[in-house]
Structures are given as C-alpha cells and as structure tokens.
Amino acid sequence: MLNPKLKFCGNHSQQDISLAVQSRVSYIGVVFAESKRKVTARDVDKWIKAHPLQPKQKLVGLFVNASISEIASVLSHVSLDIIQLHGNETVEQVNMISKQVTVPLWKVIHHEPQAWLKMEQYAPFVDGFVIDSKVKGQWGGTGSTFDWSHLPSYIETGKKLARPTFIAGGIQASNIAELLAYQPDGIDVSSGIEENGKKSFERMKQIEERIELYE
Template structure:
C-alpha cells in the first residue's frame, strides 16, 4: 500500500513549500525551462535550503527540470542550487545524460513526450533511441509526459494511457523506474495507479488553483496515490 512515489513539480514559493511539510511527497520539482513556473537559480537555492531545513528523514529530493540545456547553464545552476536530480525534457541523447550524471553526481530523469493520440514521428525515432539501450546506466528513471509543442511538457493534458504498458515492459526489462505525468489530478490519479501501477506519478497544474499551488489539492492528490 502506498508504494507509488509522488513528484510535485513547478514549485516557486517558499511559503507553499513550508505548507507541504507533512505531505508524503518524494520529489519536488523546480522548472528552469521556459514556463510560467520558471525559477532562477537564485530562487531555487532558497527553495532547496528550505527543504534542507526540514527535520524529516523522508524529506523530498529536489529535481531541476531542463529542456535541451547547455552544459554551461547546468554548471551555473548547480553551483548555486545543488539539485538532487536533473530532469531532461528535450532531445538529449544518451551521451549527454551520461555526462550530466558523471559531472554532477546526481540522478538523471529522462522524459519521453507522448502524443495525446499516439506517438508522433519525431517522438517515435526518439523512442527507438531509448529502446536501443544506450540510456542504460545514464538515467535513473524514465518519465512519460504529454507532448507539448511550445513548452515540451506541463500542458495539463493526458496522453493515451493505453501506451503505458509498452514503456513499462521496456523499463521493467532494464530495471529503470517509470514515472507517468501529463494531466494528472486528484480525480484521475487513483485510476492510473490502480490500473497501471507506475513506479511514480508527477503532477503540476493538476494541484493548482488560479495558477498557484493549492495545498488542499496537493494533500488530496498524495492521499489518493498513497492509499492504493
């Protein structure tokens, strides 16, 4: 019961983070890519310090979300905001993932963008790269998100969940945990977890009200996941 891990992404506010102290959240995400939830390294440093101040054995790990970043940019961010995980949301190849992992000594999460009604051609060739096993040893988790042509993710829309088993079989074979994101919210996450049992779920807009993180929605989301 409650084995599925929870990642809440798009945190920007220290007071919101403080309000999450008693939530059973495993990862919190800070977005450095172009997004209305984007933070600077300076802002992330303050948020990460807040996490470190939690006198809690199970404090969440910090995740930085990037889309096709330059290594120099990662250097500058990590120097100010020492993240636990770097999540790569673009077309980063296995060599880049390996380099990030070795350079910073962090976990690396790789995102595959899945079309709402099937995988589009551009994503399909990328999927073949993933399944070529080049990413084994370079990534610590695979994350499925709904394709968004503007921001590369965080669209608030679900993709066709029938595609999940295809990726699950690959992740199981190689021992790489699978997260599912894209349009999750308290009203649908229970169905997803019950039916597909992913390693983890990732939510952002689904726990917001008027563009701001909503503690009641976050609480409900976590409870729905952890009670299964």
C-alpha cells in the same frame, strides 16, 4: 501492491515550496527552463533554506536542452538531488552530461508511437525516466494526458531496464485511480495540484489520499 513514488513539480514560489515540504511527497520539482513556472537557482536556495526538505524528500531540477555550463551554474548555487532532462537531448548529449555531473539523471520521454524504444538507448546514462505528453510548443506542465493504453509498454520497459518510470501529464485527483491501475513506479503532478496558478495544499492532499487508498 506498493504505492508509487509521488513527485510534485513546477514549484515556483516560497509558498509553493513550503506546501510541498509539508506534504508526504517524495520528490519536489523546480523548473530552470523557460516556462511560466521558471525559477532561479538563488531563489530556490533561499526557499529551501527557509523551508528545509524532510529527510526522505529529494529536490529535482528540471532542465530543457541545457548546456553543461548552464547546469553547472545552477548546481553552484543550489544542491539538487536529481537532474531531470526534459527536452529533446540526444543520447550523446545525455552521455556527456552524465560524465560531467555526479547528480543522478532522469530523462523525459515525450509520448509518441513506440517512444518506449528510446528508453533502451538512454538507459546506460540515466537513473530513471519520466513519460510525459507531447504538446507542440511546450515541454511539460500542460495539463494534457496522453493515451494511457500505451502505459504498459513504458512501465514494462522501465522494469526490464531496472529504471524507475514516472508518469506525467494531466494527472489530477479525478483520474489518478485509472492511472494507479497500471502500477507505475512514480507519478509526477504539476498543474493537477494548482489553483489560480499557485500550488494548492488541498489538491496535494487529495492526490495523496487517492494513492493511499491503494496500499
């Protein structure tokens, strides 16, 4: 069984970026939407210049219902490898964004009954999916899991569409073994690697060690 790709999201300080870059993670995420973890493009650019990503690491910028001009403004200041659309962007809006930017797009699907059916609609315009919990008034980073009994439907749909599917929402060292049993393409962790609101290198290592047990 191949190990899933790992993404550490919600990095919101130079210290966070420094720790993520030192880890063995494949994707490092920053949030450009209203959030306690919101960052500015200029800050991220400064942090990345101080702590360059490893050759195989990619920078993911998370947006929520952003306009094309807002996304373009961020891209003018910092080079993103992936744009993650984490709001309730419609298929039409995602299509428009895909025509305006050359950066690969990921679309979040917030879990609700039969939400995996939406994946087929977005698939022509995106390069991957993130499945996250649906929490009223919040878009992500809540520390809440959803009912993982639905995971096979998301994962199988992603495979059918040939789009990598990451699982997010309340993932931490204590429950990652249960998640790995479903063999997701990727795992997206934010609050699960935090301590007192800051990223913890020890918690990052715990997640990495749990995954490596399944090589």
